[in-house]
Amino acid sequence: MxxxxxxxxxxxxxxxxxxxxxxxxxxxxxxxxxxxxxxxxxxxxxxxxxxxxxxxxxxxxxxxxxxxxxxxxxxxxxxxxxxxxxxxxxxxxxxxxxxxxxxxxxxxxxxxxxxxxxxxxxxxxxxxxxxxxxATKAARVCYAAKGDGIMEFGLRRAQGPDAGIYGARAAVIAGCVGTSNVLTGQMFDVPVKGTHAHSWIMSFPDEYTAFKTYADLYPNACILLVDTYDTLRSGVPNAIRVFKEMREAGIELKGYGIRLDSGDLAYFSKKARKMLDDAGFEDAIISASSDLDEYLIDSLKTQGAAITSWGVGTNLITAKDNxxxxxxxxxxxxxxxxxxxxxxxxxxxxxxxxxxxxxKTVYRVYDTDGMLKADLIALTDETYDENEPLLLFDPIETWKKTLLQPGEYTLREIxxxxxxxxxxxxxxxxxxxxxxxxxxxxxxxxxxxxxxxxxxxxxxxxxxxxxxxxxxxxxxxxxxxxx
Amino acid sequence: MxxxxxxxxxxxxxxxxxxxxxxxxxxxxxxxxxxxxxxxxxxxxxxxxxxxxxxxxxxxxxxxxxxxxxxxxxxxxxxxxxxxxxxxxxxxxxxxxxxxxxxxxxxxxxxxxxxxxxxxxxxxxxxxxxxxxxATKAARVCYAAKGDGIMEFGLRRAQGPDAGIYGARAAVIAGCVGTSNVLTGQMFDVPVKGTHAHSWIMSFPDEYTAFKTYADLYPNACILLVDTYDTLRSGVPNAIRVFKEMREAGIELKGYGIRLDSGDLAYFSKKARKMLDDAGFEDAIISASSDLDEYLIDSLKTQGAAITSWGVGTNLITAKDNxxxxxxxxxxxxxxxxxxxxxxxxxxxxxxxxxxxxxKTVYRVYDTDGMLKADLIALTDETYDENEPLLLFDPIETWKKTLLQPGEYTLREIxxxxxxxxxxxxxxxxxxxxxxxxxxxxxxxxxxxxxxxxxxxxxxxxxxxxxxxxxxxxxxxxxxxxx
CATH class of the missing domain: 3.20.140.10 (nicotinate phosphoribosyltransferase)
Structure with missing residues (x-):
């Protein structure tokens, strides 16, 4: 330590x-x-x-x-x-x-x-x-994704090693499905994820060979990065070719798909979805990265982008806007x-x-549906009893008052x-x-x-x-x- | 390690x-x-x-x-x-x-x-x-301060321990005169600075007693924080009272002064300067902190704020705007x-x-006054000779060319x-x-x-x-x- x-x-x-x-x-x-x-x-x-x-x-x-x-x-x-x-x-x-x-x-x-x-x-x-x-930033990003998985992968842009390590921990606590950060995975037993980078593609003579080699190595986690040369004319067709070969070879395709990392994600994802579907790969995942944050994910969702898995880096790990x-x-x-x-x-x-x-201490006040109604900061020598009425009032605009009757609320000291x-x-x-x-x-x-x-x-x-x-x-x- | x-x-x-x-x-x-x-x-x-x-x-x-x-x-x-x-x-x-x-x-x-x-x-x-x-952010902040000392003290807002430790190191490299971060001081042998917080003042029955006690303890580094209760009506008068007592006790006043940490720094610094000067403390330092960055320091300089020492926290250590x-x-x-x-x-x-x-390698091209003229990215198997003319051209707008004659430039491989x-x-x-x-x-x-x-x-x-x-x-x- x-x-x-x-x-x-x-x-x-x-x-x-x-x-x-x-x-x-x-x-x-x-x-x-x-x-x-x-x-x-x-x-x-x-x-x-x-x-x-x-x-x-x-x-x-x-x-x-x-x-x-x-x-x-x-x-x-x-x-x-x-x-x-x-x-x-x-x-x-x-x-x-x-x-x-x-x-x-x-x-x-x-x-x-x-x-x-x-x-x-x-x-x-x-x-x-x-x-x-x-954690707060990550919760916002996850909220925008409406149930889609958010991967944290901002380590390279985090403000030093600890910011990467503990930032990833916080991101997972707030809802990210995993992190790219292997050290965080080791230290806190959280899922680590990741496939390959542009350099993988570039180290092979051509994109198809790079994809094919990757698919042979990792048939169960085959997410191919399709934007190294030309997403729709090269990347997606080469990925489909590899998926077809896997299918023909009798390999069960699961957890497979593509990753978009540049360009107009709404347009590319819809086009790629159609190409994948037409080739019979309706269950291929389309994941996306590229300067994402909660606002952009929200906008892409609204635009009907065909993305169901999101990798979020810089903007999450630095809470860039704040x-x-x-x-x-x-x-x-x-x-x-x-x-x-x-x-x-x-x-x-x-x-x-x-x-x-x-x-002081803090009580959380819930309504009968278990939804958060208000918080109450009190002195530790006060006692509260859910069988008594509870008077809440705004500490600035004190005339704003709410009287809760027994049965209308529950309290939890947090x-x-x-x-x-x-x-x-x-x-x-x-x-x-x-x-x-x-x-x-x-x-x-x-x-x-x-x-x-x-x-x-x-x-x-x-x-x-x-x-x-x-x-x-x-x-x-x-x-x-x-x- | x-x-x-x-x-x-x-x-x-x-x-x-x-x-x-x-x-x-x-x-x-x-x-x-x-x-x-x-x-x-x-x-x-x-x-x-x-x-x-x-x-x-x-x-x-x-x-x-x-x-x-x-x-x-x-x-x-x-x-x-x-x-x-x-x-x-x-x-x-x-x-x-x-x-x-x-x-x-x-x-x-x-x-x-x-x-x-x-x-x-x-x-x-x-x-x-x-x-x-x-380092880049710190260089900008130091530039705005036009030679005044900049203290880095953002540790509590840094993105984790490393961001504080190595951020302070980077800030000192780029020109900060010191940091509040003791661990950085120990690890890298850089100056550490700091005096006291509002809690020091609040832990005593009154502000005067807090100041007086501090002055007795640290007569050679007596910078008093004057904004806990009321800067101009309480803080500065109490500081002047303590400085007077030190002078009367025959203590040589050096490196002493006040710190402003809230309010309108331009107004307060000018008023405080006048109060200190009127009491015969023309050499008392006025330092300031409070959400400073290069833009605010530049603006305060333009407004003639009577501040010559600056403590910069959150905005520097997180490079908040970027x-x-x-x-x-x-x-x-x-x-x-x-x-x-x-x-x-x-x-x-x-x-x-x-x-x-x-x-590749990079050459820095200087003019005869030693000022930076341009940088040149070249392949490592190229050789350059300052006795030959050097042709520079813009890699995007290639028609923009400059031919430098021998004697008009020097080169440094960086x-x-x-x-x-x-x-x-x-x-x-x-x-x-x-x-x-x-x-x-x-x-x-x-x-x-x-x-x-x-x-x-x-x-x-x-x-x-x-x-x-x-x-x-x-x-x-x-x-x-x-x-």
Whole structure:
């Protein structure tokens, strides 16, 4: 396991020394949350917790790390000595991977002495921001494909090895049927797929020989790339010739077909479909790649393109139209001398950027059909009972209220314990199980909130107690200059 | 060193088995190159070669790797046995890191048996695409700052750990004065910087106490974050109070100042400058962060913002407006039975996507002032002599010609050997030396080609011999359907 302890911003370490030196090492609560769903969408998918767990479990400063920090001439020996025995002793709560998440919900909540909680900020954000971004993008792409299989194959355009490895993991969690990335396949036991590239075709004297050779080698996974020279005049006819020869040789044709990788995919796919059908290959798959994303797939579907399998690279693995998730990590409470948490708030001229104070959890509210009705951010010391009426109100436009009667709703707390006193108490399910769970999660969301453009916003309400706490703090801080 | 051997697309492995089984393992030449400069710019910066070298040096299939591949039921034992002893035996040539590059120039050229050259495609592209992208973006941001220092601090928004680690490396190579990323600092001996976050301020009873405590701890690097509560009414006055107390205590104030992280940076910086100056702190630094990129920095400069130090996060580390470099890896030649390379070409309906065939190198042509005049892609068996006239012509609009007389130009071959027969023959300079080299590289480029929007294109010409070779192949392949 890689030691990522120094994968942090220098200021975390200078602040740590500050907390250490001033004995201001109170237990605090930090929340990691996002403020906007990527790509203008109606939801996001939590992802990356498994790697956060690895990171926390492996958190320690090696002798080399200490020597390096010492060389910076910023840190005193007493602090460096403290780091030698550093490990995480706090609690972490999180929303499990594959879960739908909405803005301002704590995806990860860290309760720990501030010196520890501060260190882990950067890596937690790095990991959660990346994987939640790619999972969300992948869910959008899969949604556009309306049940067709989406293959992730963006490794070569990913932003470095980890972006490829963990991006592919996130893509599979959110619904991709597989990835081209062999290392991801090995690490997470997810399906890997792929056939051949243009270079295969070009390394043979002609396209037919290349196809024929490939078909002999892989008769059970024979998807031929038909656009190296001329898709409709050379590629598809040569593919049909090879399929015919396979049929004549008595080979059972299954999982076979063609891949289009350039040109007008609507036109080429319809023409190719007709050519394949006319030759008696009605079950030949037509797959496509070539700068695809959710918008292009949606458009091709609308145009009646005869494509049922999609390979998506660059635009998915980089979330090209929105390549940062924007998750932040904000102080929500500081423990007072009496052992009780004092809620804290971060102000901003932009009221959307004002944080929610206190020790919080999130309830998901479902209607009687099991569809997601709203989310409710509450304080952990509140209790909810499905046998009582539930009042929901909008935290900005507070006059917008809904009263749910018993029987009209169910509640699910979506935050779970992950670390207790520095010990991991959570086991990440296998990736393919998370994929199944995520599929179920997405099924609880109305299409109106899943559509690609201008989706219906899911309500994320605050409990009355949390709302009042926030208002009180806002009033206290409204004259900050007199402090 | 991490074993990234399986960091490849599955199809590379299925093709490898195909080459292995059909004894079609000829020596070939592949070129990695890009087709468009990122962000609509006039240039790109080559970066990532050092990690490509590590990857190639460490290329081997472990027993676990073999067992995993075997479990896929795609590969036969004879091929898996071959992989057990696999290592790279070929040659690699590349354009060194920090060098200006332009579309269609081979950044990396691999000459190896196709079974080896095919495997390394994905990882080489992944690494070079990522780092060249971030280096290019960083060069643009530094250009906009007109000599002010740019700090990279995007780790928390980078697409995974590697994107943060190697993105910061690329950013420093292209001119950033430092990074917040401690691990990058440790791995590559580059400056790390940073002070404190809003959480530092919020963990104290009030802003003044937080500032004062920080100043006591770090009197030599006292940059105070002033926007937690109210920048002009609370943050700047409290910072001035602390600076005054430091002055009164006889502390020499150096490298001190404030950081703005929200609000209208032009307005706040001018107001803060006046407040600091009026209090006698004319040398206090005003640094700024908050969703900056090259366009915003350029605009703030134009508006006369009183900022001289910039922290750039998300937009740089993800190259947000253009998060993929788009480099490709294309077959350029296959060795014939006579031991000579047969040039290969990849056709496309888009003539910009047609590849350049053959075994190529790149010459940079300078004028007598040492400024970059044009690049010339030539075949390696051509020789050039600065004592002879040099004819340059545009490969698309061939009537556009320039004849340079001896004394009017100098030539520099920018591709260097990196591996010979599988042995590394190149030593990567320290990152800060590459930064110096890159600065010199950028100084050879006219401002007209460096400007952010609508830059003058640098001419990349083909030698007459390469041009003729390409035309001949195009004519051969113009009737591909009869093959």
């Amino acid at each position: 890689r030691n990522l302890t120094l994968l942090t911003d220098l200021y975390e370490l200078t602040m740590m020394q500050g907390y250490f030196k001033t004995v201001n090492n109170r237990t605090v609560i930090f929340d990691a949350f996002h403020r906007n769903n990527p790509c203008g969408g109606g939801y996001a998918i939590a992802c990356g917790l498994d790697q956060v767990i690895d990171y926390i479990n492996n958190l320690h400063f090696t002798d080399d790390d200490i020597a390096y920090l010492s060389s910076l001439n910023l840190f005193d020996n007493d602090f460096l000595d403290y780091l030698k025995n550093f490990h995480f002793t706090g609690d972490i709560y999180a929303i499990p991977e594959g879960t739908l998440i909405f803005p301002r919900e704590p995806i990860v909540k860290v309760i720990a002495p501030i010196i520890e909680a501060q260190l882990v900020e950067t890596a937690i954000l790095n990991i959660i921001n990346h994987q939640s971004l790619i 390549p940062a998730f924007g998750g932040v990590y904000k102080l929500a409470a500081v423990m007072g001398d009496d052992g009780k948490f004092i809620p804290k708030i971060k102000l901003s001229e932009n009221s959307e950027k004002i944080t929610n104070p206190g020790n 935050i779970v314990p992950v670390f207790k006193n520095g010990e991991c108490v959570y086991t990440t399910p296998p990736v393919m199980d998370i994929q199944k769970y995520c599929k179920h999660e997405l099924a609880t969301l109305w299409d109106e909130s899943k559509r690609l453009i201008n989706p219906q916003e899911v309500h994320v309400d605050l409990s009355k107690k949390l709302y009042d706490c926030k208002q009180e703090l806002l009033n206290t801080y409204s004259t900050p200059h007199i402090h | 991490r074993n990234l051997t399986l960091l490849t697309d599955l199809y590379e492995l299925t093709m490898m088995q195909g080459y292995f089984k059909t004894v079609n393992n000829r020596t070939v030449i592949f070129d990695a190159f890009h087709r468009n400069n990122p962000c609509g710019g006039g240039y790109a910066i080559a970066c990532g070669l050092d990690q490509v070298i590590d990857y190639i040096n460490n290329l081997h299939f472990t027993d676990d790797d073999i067992a995993y591949l075997s479990s896929l039921n795609l590969f036969d034992n004879d091929f898996l046995d071959y992989l057990k002893n696999f290592h790279f035996t070929g040659d690699i040539y590349a354009i060194p890191e920090g060098t200006l590059i332009f579309p269609r120039e081979p950044i990396v050229k691999v000459i190896a048996p196709i079974i080896e050259a095919q495997l390394v495609e994905t990882a080489i592209l992944n690494i070079i695409n990522h780092q060249s992208l971030i 998060p993929a470099f788009g480099g490709v890896y294309k077959l350029a030649a296959v060795m014939g039975d006579d031991g000579k390379f047969i040039p290969k070409i990849k056709l496309s309906e888009n003539s910009e996507k047609i590849t350049n065939p053959g075994n 591709i260097v050997p990196v591996f010979k027969n599988g042995e590394c023959v190149y030593t990567t300079p320290p990152v800060m030396d590459i930064q110096k080299y890159c600065k010199h590289e950028l100084a050879t480029l006219w401002d007209e080609s460096k400007r952010l929007i609508n830059p003058q294109e640098v001419h990349v010409d083909l030698s007459k011999k390469l041009y003729d070779c390409k035309q001949e192949l195009l004519n051969t392949y113009s009737t591909p359907h009869i093959h």
